[in-house]
Amino acid sequence: MVLVNLRSYLGSFTEGRLLERLNRFVVLVEVNGEERRAHLSDTGRLGELLKEGAPVLLAPNPRGKLDYKFVAVKSEQEWVLLNTSVHSLIAKKVLEEGLLGFKPKELKPEFRFGRSRIDFLIDGELLLEVKGCNLVRGEVCLFPDAPTERGRRHLEELVSAVKKGYRGALLFLAFRSCRSFLPNRETDPQFAETLESALREGVELFVVRLSFLPSGEVVFKGSLNPSP
Secondary structure, three states, X not given: OEEEEOHHHXXXXXXXXXXXXXXXXXXXXXXXXXXEEEEOOOOOOOOOOOOOOOEEEEEEOOOOOOOEEEEEEEEOOEEEEOOHHHHHHHHHHHHHOOOOOOOOOOEEEEEEEOOEEEEEEEOOOEEEEEEEEOXXXXXXXXXOOOOOHHHHHHHHXXXXXXXXXXXXXXXXXXXXXXXXXXXXXXXXXXXXXHHHHHHHXXXXXXXXXXXXXXXXXXEEEEEOEEOO
């Protein structure tokens, strides 16, 4: 099932080749034989993806100082979406299609709760936070690929919401080919422990596997077995 075509939101794509990551937010790419700079919104380590010479897809960056926005990188035979700015858009399509087992009547984005903005308040009762997952080991998708204090705080906010009478849930968008999901205990044991605690407190966990195509289409491939 095609959920959305990101070209409608990001603009036409330009093909390039990765040269190096200059810092957390900037990558150096080669486009038509010339060096250009692109903004990278995913601040994870991405060490297994951002390899010199890897094919990349870029979008226009008309308002920014850099030449392009980084969209995706090709790893082996699959394109991996690394533009976090479209995560909420994709999650909204997942929700609207009823792919989590229910169809919302009302979605309020960026809902302020506690010290955070949670991605969605659904039907006035369910707080849903969205995370992108792009690390895979064997057939297991893992999150996070770098320690995430923000991720732990969001889990704590969801637990607080459950105690106040809301439903709280975490949705992982897995952009890799995998059969199951696990928290990355090796990289961030605190996040893994916080997730396990949150689930015991009643926070719900959803994981969907998605495929990104160079045409811009994001395809729903099914739900994954979350095994924290």
